[in-house]
Amino acid sequence: MFDFFAETCYTVAMIAEETLRILTESAKYDVSCSSSGSGRRNAGGIGNGMPDGCCHSFTPDGRCVSLLKILLSNDCVFDCKYCMSRRSVDVPRATATPEEICELTVDFYKRNYIEGLFLSSAVHVSPDATMEQLVRTVRLLRTKYRFFGYVHVKGIPKADPLLVTEAAKYADRMSYNLELPSESSLKLLAPQKDKASLLAPMKQLQRERAVFRAEKRRGSLLPAGQTTQMIVGASPERDGHILRLAERLYRATGLKRVYFSSYTPVVQDGLLPCVQSPAIREHRLYQADWLLRFYGFDADELLPAEEDLPPDIDPKCAWALRNLHLFPVEVNRAPLETLLRVPGIGARSAQNILSARRYTALSFEHLKKMRVVLKRARHFITANGKFYGAGDMRTVRGLLAAGECAAGARQLSLFDAEAALTARTGEV
């Protein structure tokens, strides 16, 4: 029936498995895995952009695999303290050729393993030489291999601005990692990098995108915009400081995302903590970041600059508890902006409420059916005049925190010394 299954054999050059392992293991701490934002069309080759993005697999660490995340080389001349590829550490080194990367990308893509390429590199020889190789690879991928899938290029700090412009012609997204949330931490832990060398190319790309749009040229320049990443927990900055920095970046450089990477000790150094930063901190920062981008919050509303986000409740609940005088709100009358600020009501639930209440007065039963998280929302709303929450702040906070901790809870035992200690001290 399917005559195209007829047998013809051919071979292509594959990257060595060990090279792939080395270059992937060095790249895996880059957090960005998003493949959204680009609607690049197929123009007679392989691949296209998917504006909503697509996850192709998930690894046991809970992260998605969307892009082929790989370094061109891990042979670095920089000596950043936190980096597993830094010059002064003795690890296996490998460098791939642009052709090997292109072959790998196209063959993985056509099997639907990946949505595109996330290409980065250690600073090999010099920033300009490395950036040239990155540009060569993406140009080859777009022109010779006719690949129209998603390409994310990580910019090399201190590279020539012309090379940055050239890379942007072929990439869907570019990113410069801020690495650490303050200049003093950057000086201490990444002495060869400075804030200006990271912010200058970001601002350059923002200007070039604005000019491109103003001139209404065909196609698009960096359709998926720019992102950045910073390590959380390797330096003493508080969450309030980090969120304010993220907010400034969204406003000043038009970034699409700021990624936070929970510090994992992969190298030993006296300047670095020897314990892993708790995952819950990263989680809370992402929740707060969502509130900044989609829920109309300002960093000033969420927390003071010199404080951390509370680990026991999410940032929206924490804000609502500090502002109990604004609640409860009536779901049948509250405007969208107010509904979005109610804990337990997300963007989709708010839209569903707006749509459904045009036809009938909503009750708690209706909200339950619409999958509003009543465990949180019931303390902050009335439905048809009815209120099912606990009145005072202390009780609400206790109930919300208990709900968050339920996952790690277990039955105490009289004969379990550790559990008995926990019960006595109240520490978990």
Place this chain on the structure above:
Amino acid sequence: MTYFFDGSKDAFLTAFLLAYRDEDAFLTAGSRQLALGQQSVFVCADTQKARKCEARLRGFDTACMHDLDMLLRSGEDARGQIAFLYFRLIAARRRAVRGELAEDAVSEAIGCIRRVALEAHRLKGFVRFMECAGGALYAPISPDNDVCDLLLPHFRARLPQLPFVLHDVRRAKAAVWDGAHAFTAPLARADVVLSADEEGWQALWRRYYASVNIPSRRRLQQMKGYMPVRYWKFLPECPAQTADALTTQNASPARCADAPLPPHGSAR
């Protein structure tokens, strides 16, 4: 009365016309245990009646046939009754009811449509093609809902020069792009001869998958939430094996026993 129909759109619309005024009507495209004395009827598709019914319903809600298409693709046993109650409400109110989520019939139908759309979206990522000796691509899938042909436009747009077959092994059907035409066809079994390099690329992918994982962060629950275990069957990266190997530090990406296909193998 229970109305059995064959799951097709025309048969549903014919049954809908018959059952509309029946207070105790139950429409089903599957099997159902009847109560003692309960009456049932098997409704065959009547094209003329179906077109008339379709035109009338479109008059109330122009997009309702898209909803029906999605509802009938669902693998849930109750899909016939969910669609019937939803369309009965459209006919009773004589307008689109999509936004009236406080109504049980609407929230059930919208939930069902969302589950079908979610699976189609997930499979855009979880489909794994294997390259055959002639250069064509073959991917076996086993979705809960009948979404095989919903995936066709997505892959046709990104692989226009490569012929491919999406084989729904559960429903014995295939969605095919031969480089010029897209169509669906019944396909109980496909014998495929894999290309010489296929095994090598799968091994590289397994190596990549094992390397990109951070072993010190173990969040299996989250992984399974995003990628339910029922989709792991045809994934060459063998997530189960990588998860198990986390207990021993060296995650070996060796080929797992239930990997999709051996070279020169066949899918049934």
